[in-house]
Amino acid sequence: MFCPPLRQFTPLLHSRRLRLSRSLPYSSNSRASLISEQVTVDCRSNGSITLDVCRATDRADPSRIVLFLPTGPVVDHYASINDDNVIRDLSRASQATVVRVNYRLAHGYFYPTPIHDVLAGYDWVLENLAPTAEANRRTGYRPRIARLGVCGQLVGGSLATMLALTECRMGGDRIAAAALHSPIVDWLFPDPSTLNGNGATGFNALPASLLIRARQTFFRNPANWFDPLASAILFFRTPGSSILSGASDHHIPSTANANFVEDFPLDYSDASAFVPIAEAEPSTSTPSQHVVPRRRAHRVFPPQGSALRLPFTRISTSSDSILYDQSAELTKLMQRSLVRTSLKAAGMLHPDALEERDRAIAEMEAEKNAEKRVSFLVGQGKGAGLWGVPGTEWEEEVEQTGLWFKEALD
Template sequence: MLQRSRLGSSRCRAKLPLFCHGHPTAVIHYRWAGYSPFTGDGSDAVSATKNPGPATPLYWPTPLHDVLQGYSWILENLAPQLYKRRDVYIFGSYLGASLATSLALTEARPHHRMAVRGCVAFNGVYNWTMFLPDHPINRAPKSRSSTSNILEEILGRPQDPGLLDLKQHAPALFKKPDNLFDPFASPCLFFHTPGLHVPRTFTKPVDQDYAALSSPSPSSSPSSSLLPLSEFLSSQDLTPEALLSGLAQKPPRMSPLVFPPRKSTLKIPQTLLLHTTAPPPPPSLQRRRRRRTKKEAPNNSFRTQANELAGVMRRSVDKIEMKERLRWDEDYEGWEDEAVRRVQVYDVGLGEEAFGLPRLGNGLVEAWFEDRLTR
């Protein structure tokens, strides 16, 4: 289980979910300042240590390093003796869900005696680039109706307060927009390219953010202005005008990637993705939404995040793993449904407790564990 450390507090005990009771559980604490849903958390931007030297910055990728170090300790100290096997299942929620899925995807090795076999994630953000203005999911809906109707359509979409809270704190959590493109933070990007230019800021579209480059101030040089660009664009010897012309073109196309790599021993793990339902919009907006028959485009929500990750993981099982297996095992039965069985998604309804897994979710996880531990 991955648990965010409550910095500045002498009590760092994690409250185990109900489904963990009765199972041997190791808790990995990670440090990630910038988002403090707990009162009296005392989180700071750096870690104070007794040892002299520079303090550890508590934004990305520090939490990833903490998790990897904790997992390495578990493998070294809790590995079974002789030729026995031991299965590891990971659980994480909210910020921990991103870390849990990334760890599972990169440590699920079926042939190892002790390795990750499965993962349960609740209300995770699996593609942080969805928070950027240039992501297609954030484009204004195309409509010939009036501006007021477009605004009503946007406001009428269900909104996840927890997701909006994470979006607001993304600059403190990641420090630089580049970090949102790290696949270990956004595990969907293990399976496809982002299809976006890397912006300089978290809140402005790329074309607006670089508009100032067309008329740089006397005190700044074009080379210094280009430094924050994505690695590719910043390596080009372009004038500001040429740069803006390039940015005006369509963003790079989103392309699928092969994951796991064909020559690796990794395998898509058994995965259960849980998400809550966004609270409904105000009654007045609900009535107007019922009148519309046109299918609405999805907005960024915990449901959308879970469905995107499930989609790319299932595609990997179908297009890579099953295709390869059928080459030497033509009699393999049940391959048509293997991807859906392997990667499951469930809506657990409205959240009953702040940042807690609802009772329906606990029941689903207990049944999911029971099915796998008794095989």
């Protein structure tokens, strides 16, 4: 049975330096200023990262914490995307402390460094900010388990998905809510000519060439694309392709005509976890190709006996985004997992458990609950619809996300 490495790296936190600073308010509006403490966290022998502990209002609930993972150096003119504005609006709407984890990527840093950095930041928050059971025991209060949120878009959305799926163990401190905006959850996309997109240009567009260039920059080895901690959608299904030795990101053949299983049947009684790639249909690719198409098959996630439970998840994207298909598929697979878990817990997966009509009703109810737990929101704006882009309308969506966090973490 597939059992992914949930924690490949446990950072050791050493001395920390705290610096209190107060940023300037917006120059053109009346939004509250961003109160921030900057913390340095050592990551064993792999250098250090900084965390920005942000509170947009003095009324923030100290027990409500959201980790924010920056957008990442994917889009052109990235410096013009103001994550500070996003954090400010998110903190104000959620009345939460927002902790930005400044993970390292590009400029000499490659995967899995950002994964390690995010885990280090998460552990620091649990140890120093979250109302954990141990801290409450020391103060004499009733023990309380920390329930945190995580938020991000693009690469930040990819890392947020990874953290949400691996740190959601029931009975302990965990990620209880995740807001993912246009996350990159599958680095195994084909060449630019086969990616969907509306051909939009301008700053708010996200052309396929940028994703290809980002993949070339972020990964030393194409084999790392297959790691579920990088391509989080692979927790739920097989890759749909395999890569041969000597592969180069400069020559990725089109898989548009590959014999993939694009629409999985909702067979909740299937307990085989997944069909291994070795047992999939033979490839029709030639030896000169580096990427070999394979049939996609489901994986059972969370693994049985792991005590993981998928958090409340809000997945959003633009209808014109080139990442729309990834977001829609992730939503579908997470909902499917919740349905199967619900039916299994109720003892309804056995063929003789219920009459056919009663079973259908039970499945419909489970699907309805799954849609509430994992929601999919599609904006109608042109281009990628990224948060924090000057001159675009994103503030209302971030405010709604903050209000969602406030409800989900209470």
